[in-house]
Amino acid sequence: MQDNDKNLEKALLVGVSRIAKSGFGPGLNNLVVFPMYVDRYASHFGFTEDEVSILLQHYDKKEWLNEVKEWYGGYRAGNGICLYNPWSINQFIDTNTLKSHWVDTDTLSDMGS
Template identity: 60%
Template sequence: MLNKSCFDSISSGKFEDDVTEDALFYLFKYLKDYHKNKCIVLIDEYNYPLDIAYQYQYYEKARDFFASLFEAFLKDNNENLEKVLLIGVSCITKSGYLLGLNNLIVFPMYNKEFANYFRFTEDEIFIFLQYNDKEGTLEAH
């Protein structure tokens, strides 16, 4: 079903049932075909929607949605995807909605190899502490 009418349906947001389920898969296929390269996907703060869902008591429904969303375009899409980078603060292996995926590599912020690439500024730390009523707990070094 890879044709212009399918792409137009996806880009317009007027999905038909047979297009909706595979829309992201087709999008990456179209991008790869057009650019002659596999896609690299960057998803920042992947865990934020689930944090909100947890606060408002619809976590299970949101987790199921994101599990199906990520599985729809990440699993068995090696032909169209080069790499996917998910950035967030929750441990991805314990989040529960990526259990159907394999070949995950976790790069934690606290790993010395990556410590210079993932850090907060002094101002950001102060804001975090202030927000949590802990501003007096940071010792100057």
């Protein structure tokens, strides 16, 4: 990231691991962690069930709601809120395919220089 300073002003990194151990080094500063188990931040880590329902309705896929819930099941964040992974939901909307879309993404080490 350090050699990209002229092109990058801000970044948002989302993941389940603490970023300090990831090897980004001294170029990463002013880091703030917003844990999804804290009620204040819980609804900002994915699509809520209501949002998924609205998205499916908007894209004329409302009849898929039960299958989407079965496939992607959601995950529990703070205050028991159920969230859905935005990547998986968007990929389903785009491809009409219920599958594990994350297996098709690159890992951080594959992103190269």
